[in-house]
Amino acid sequence: MGAHCTDEDRLLRGLLKDRGRLAGSGVQVPAPGRYRPLLLRSLAALKGAPAPAAVQEELLDAMLDGDHAGRLVLSHEFLLCIPMRVVSDQGFYAAAARRCAAIANLFPEAECEFHIALRNPATLVPALVERISGASYGGLMGDTDPTSLRWAPVIRRIRETVPRARLSLWCNEDTPLIWPEVLARVGGIDRDGSAGLLSDGGWSDGGGPMAGAEDLLATIMTPAGMAQMRA
Numbered sequence: 001m002g003a004h005c006t007d008e009d010r011l012l013r014g015l016l017k018d019r020g021r022l023a024g025s026g027v028q029v030p031a032p033g034r035y036r037p038l039l040l041r042s043l044a045a046l047k048g049a050p051a052p053a054a055v056q057e058e059l060l061d062a063m064l065d066g067d068h069a070g071r072l073v074l075s076h077e078f079l080l081c082i083p084m085r086v087v088s089d090q091g092f093y094a095a096a097a098r099r100c101a102a103i104a105n106l107f108p109e110a111e112c113e114f115h116i117a118l119r120n121p122a123t124l125v126p127a128l129v130e131r132i133s134g135a136s137y138g139g140l141m142g143d144t145d146p147t148s149l150r151w152a153p154v155i156r157r158i159r160e161t162v163p164r165a166r167l168s169l170w171c172n173e174d175t176p177l178i179w180p181e182v183l184a185r186v187g188g189i190d191r192d193g194s195a196g197l198l199s200d201g202g203w204s205d206g207g208g209p210m211a212g213a214e215d216l217l218a219t220i221m222t223p224a225g226m227a228q229m230r231a
Contacts, residue, residue: 001100002077003093004086005127006117006172012075014183014212026070027188030063036076038062043079043102050108059106071188079103080116083132087141092121092149097157104162112165114158115186119172121149176220180213 015022015029022029042055051059063072080096088094104112119127125146129135155169168185170178187210218226 001075001114001116002080003117003119003124003172004077004080004083005124005131006119006175007075007077009075010215011182011186012073014210014215015073015187017211018187022187022189023065025189026068027073028064028066028069028071029073029187030065032075035059035063035074039074039076039106040078042106043099046102046105048098048102048105050105056107073186073188083128084135084140086128087125087144087149089142089144091153092144092151093154096154097161100158100165101161104165112162113168114162114165115168115182117170117172117175117182118151121146121151125149176216179216180210183210183212 009032012029012032016031019029038059042051042059046055063074080093080099085095086093100114103114125137125140129137129140132140155167158165158167170182175182214226217229221229
């Protein structure tokens with residue numbers, strides 16, 4: 001689910017590389033084009049209310065290959081809010097708890113998990129200013145004191161608003177060191193071995209590590225460094 005300027009869909013692309021293996025164990029990772037517009041339209045139409053059975057069926061028909069999934073992985077950084085609303089008069093990610101509750105209500109009888117990479121606001125705000133077309137620091141921050149931006153109240157509100165949801169949080173700055181674990185956790189393959197993953201990140205069928213396990217390191221290491229690491 002974000003936060004903004006932490007992922008650029010790299011996590012989703014990594015999971016899609018193992019889509020076939022995951023599907024064999026009941027974990028479905030649909031391509032984003034199949035559900036993102038429909039997901040946002042459904043959230044806007046429902047306004048936080050629990051989705052009726054017909055809406056749930058429409059969503060699942062668009063997302064699933066087949067009739068059933070034990071786990072469905074969806075990703076969209078705009079689910080928490082649009083970039084210009086990260087900081088508002090109401091605070092830092094003020095709409096996050098309400099948005100999480102609305103997302104959980106898309107499938108109100110299903111178990112729900114939210115996975116969020118937390119980026120230091122000291123680097124998040126400049127990244128947002130650079131990313132948003134025509135944005136300025138003053139336009140984004142308004143009268144908000146930058147030293148008041150804290151993740152703890154955001155997460156606390158989510159926990160209080162959606163107590164049934166499981167939260168997985170990590171520091172974005174640590175992501176290169178824990179990337180294989182992040183892939184496994186989001187893919188739901190670190191629980192009971194149901195998707196064939198061993199404790200070292202490899203597959204129990206002998207197929208080696210997850211296909212996207214080195215994707216992030218490859219963006220910050222030289223080819224020579226990657227070759228030395230694999231040796």
